[in-house]
Amino acid sequence: MKKAGRVVGVCTSQRRTDPKRNVGGGLLQKGHGLAGDSHAGTEKEVSLLAVENIQKLCQETGLTAGPGAFAENITTEGIDIVSIPIGSTLQIGEAKLIMIQIGKDPSQAHTYNYQGYSILPKEGVFCKVIESGEVKIGDSIRQIEE
DSSP states (O other): OOOEEEEEEEEEOSSTTSOOEEOSEEEEETTTEETTOTTTTSSSOEEEEEHHHHHHHHHHHOOOOOTTTTSOSEEEESSOGGGSOTTOEEEETTEEEEEEEESOOTTSOOOOOBTTBOOHHHHOEEEEEEEOEEEETTOEEEEEOO
16 A cells, blocks of 8 residues: 545536535445546546645635635545545445546646646546445545555
């Protein structure tokens, strides 16, 4: 086990242009993403963002934001997700995911910002679900060796 953290938010939205709500838990479905989320079924099935990045932006700008405010599916704590290499496997709750992308190409459209701020394209990561399972607040997140 290399790195570990925990889930502090499981967030969904009905439409891509809406903020995500922290619903506390959900089903990560293999080859699909977070059940009930607008991004499920897309190439980037699940997005992760560290709560530390949200807190840092709030301190710098005076914003009040929490899990889901920046359109991420899983809000993490205590794990440096952007330092995990692409192709790595993550165990999140009962599910397994593979890291497919760190950040977003700045030329790609990002349809959501929170009060003018968008940190997911720079500080978020994107994964595909390779083993379905439930995920909820408090679950551990760890990089595993396959």
